[in-house]
Amino acid sequence: MLKHFLVPEKDRVLVSEEKARAGTQAVFEKMGLPADEAASCADVLITSDLRGCESHGISNMLRAYINSYGKADYNPRPEVKTVRESSVTATWDGDRGLGLHLGPRAMELAIEKAREHGMGAVAAKNTAHFGMLAYYVLQAVEQDMIGMAMVSAGGSAALPTFGAEPAFGTQPIAWGAPAAKMPPFVFDIATTQVAANKLSLTRRIGSKIEPGWIANLDGSPIMEAAEVPAQGTYKMLPFGGIRENGGHKGYGFAAIADIMSGILSGNGPGFIADRSYSFFVMAFNIDSFLDVDDFKADMDRLLEKLANTKPAPGHDRVLYAGLPEYEETEIRRKNGIPYHREVVEWFNSMSSELGLGMSMP
Amino acid sequence: MLKHFLVPEKDRVLVSEEKARAGTQAVFEKMGLPADEAASCADVLITSDLRGCESHGISNMLRAYINSYGKADYNPRPEVKTVRESSVTATWDGDRGLGLHLGPRAMELAIEKAREHGMGAVAAKNTAHFGMLAYYVLQAVEQDMIGMAMVSAGGSAALPTFGAEPAFGTQPIAWGAPAAKMPPFVFDIATTQVAANKLSLTRRIGSKIEPGWIANLDGSPIMEAAEVPAQGTYKMLPFGGIRENGGHKGYGFAAIADIMSGILSGNGPGFIADRSYSFFVMAFNIDSFLDVDDFKADMDRLLEKLANTKPAPGHDRVLYAGLPEYEETEIRRKNGIPYHREVVEWFNSMSSELGLGMSMP
Secondary structure (H helix, E strand, O other), X not given: OOHHHOOOHHHEEXXXXXXXXXXXXXXHHHOOOOHHHHHHHHHHHHHHHHOOOHHHOHHHHHHHHHHHHHOOOOOOOOOOEEEEEOOOEEEEEEEEEOHHXXXXXXXXXXXXXXXXXXXXXXXXXXXXXXXXXXXXXXXXXXXXXXXXXXXXOOOOOEOOOOEOOOOEOOOOEEEEEOOOOOOXXXXXXXXXXOOHHHHHHHHHHOOOEOXXXXXXXXXXXXXXXXXXXXXXXXXXXXXXXXXXXXXXXXXXXXXXXXXXXXXOOOOOOHHHHOOOXXXXXXXXXXXXXXXXXXXXXXXXXXXXXXXXXXXXXXXXXXXXXXHHHHHHHHHHHHHOEXXXXXXXXXXXXXXXXXXXXXXXX | OOHXXXXXXXXXXXXXHHXXXXXXXXXXXXXXXXXXXXXXXXXXXXXXXXXXOHHHOHHHHHHHHHHHHHOOOOOOOOOOEEEEEOOOEEEEEEEEEOHHHHHHHHHHHHHHHHHHHOEEXXXXXXXXXXXXXXXXXXXXXXXXXXXXXXXXXXXXXXXXXXXXXXXXXXXXXXXXXXXXOOOOEEEEEOOEOOOHXXXXXXXXXXXXEOOOOEEOOOOOEOOOOEOOOOOOOOEEOEOXXXXXXXXXXXXXXXXXXXXXXXXOOOOOOHHHHOOOEEEEEEEEEHHHOOOXXXXXXXXXXXXXXXXXXXXXXXXXXXXXXXXXXXXXXXXXXXXXXXXXXXXXXXXXXXXXXXXXXXXXX
């Protein structure tokens, strides 16, 4: 993760995985979810925090979810309807269930179809925030499959290249593949230059944005390092930033996520569906293409090469997607998750308000 | 297309589609391909030139192909072997056939499987240059399907983020989806900042590279506008460029193309497979997820919104992937394809050398 998003040492409070998990599960139960589903939702958030992806963990998301359940925006007991189904595909109506509530089951179905037929995909409409996409592709990776996940998350945040009006949300895309000895390849990105949540983190931490990260309201890119402008005074650029830097490629991937999740699920493109999110998850059964052992051996060759690449001047090492997150998980499992003290304070006050009987650290 | 890649007006020679197509087909026949397969290969190249994607048309590729057939690097009569197959997947050994020779048939098989079961994918190893990926996703789009295509094209061109040694070729990715009234969404990119062929074009045209497009041999990015350095004195950066600009996202997509094409086909990652290319094509049958008419109506809504977005200062209009290529095709079908006069001279001298009895314009 860029240093811009790290909690400064003086503000860190270490909380054990167990405590964070139990507290989070208690919140979801309080919101009305059955215990096993609350545990599953907590697993998505805590896995984010363990992987060092705090933008999608408790810090930003849990309070947002509490707020939305409180306003009855999310349905804690959704009855998912299958709109259409084939041997390898399914379209779901998520009945306003939270994305990370429905996502693990959707990927399970995709995996089941892939195991039987070679590939499986589930598109879901009428759902909400999906959490960290890496979670779902890891479900496939653990079953010796390649996993893919995308989300259409509204349409009021990100500009198309050359545009002054937004068309997309952060429209994230994730992809994962297993290896034998090396930590798996797990790629999970926003198709904007920076995830919305990471701008909140930057603001909380007090660091600056980089040139080409965001644009003014008239669509002109902000090309100097600056404080994060106030919410509502900027728009996001697609990743790559300006056209000359490949921003049109980020723009294209944003459209792909909008098409595969929003349009293919029947939810509509993000700019129309607005706060009704949609997702697309898919599993590729490696064994349908070639021997899993051969695949994993070649993955090791690629990932070992990448991790052992001679670094360019000014850099210590070369990483690949999933490697630092794997290493961070090992550290945080042992030492605890470093939350910002403001987050811990919020959790404790919320816990006492809701009568959860939980406290951190 | 960036102005960097346009043939300057004074150097343009307009050649009719028919003449370019006939000449290209004659070349492939001369190389030993059966007439129908030569016509199919010519269609891939001419479609590139019509779409304004001359980096992947005759100008750069046809002479490269002639050279490789001449050295027996490519097999003009490949016997494709099915290595593994399921209802929705197939793995092919391409028997050293040119990628754009095998690609149309591979996508046809993917489409057939998708029509019957919902999705279809073909991974092919032991093949060569694949031409413009947009061609294959358009095959799916014309059948009311979503198309996807990727290639693993060696491993000696592009650096991983922070790295001083290359691990990937240009590893391109394409995605396409149909609309009702609007030209289809057709996204086709190199996962490097710039396609290798576009650097050749830049050199031929005499324009400059932009900051962050490529790196020195030690991995340090070249951060000023400059002449294209001599072949062998630079390395490619993943799209996005440097880390702060999203280059790690381009790097991740390069790895995905390498995994889906190189590793899943059994060809091996690009850095090992080197000059043996591999590809992955896939079709999603829209009707398996929702009504095709509903899908296309939503596509129109999205694409109309994008094309009608108010532009940012300094820009005339907002585009989407596939729109300018569609417009360019209309123009070039009518007026002819503007080749660089050097290309026309080359074609005529090659034609007389090979006894094709063809000439341009």
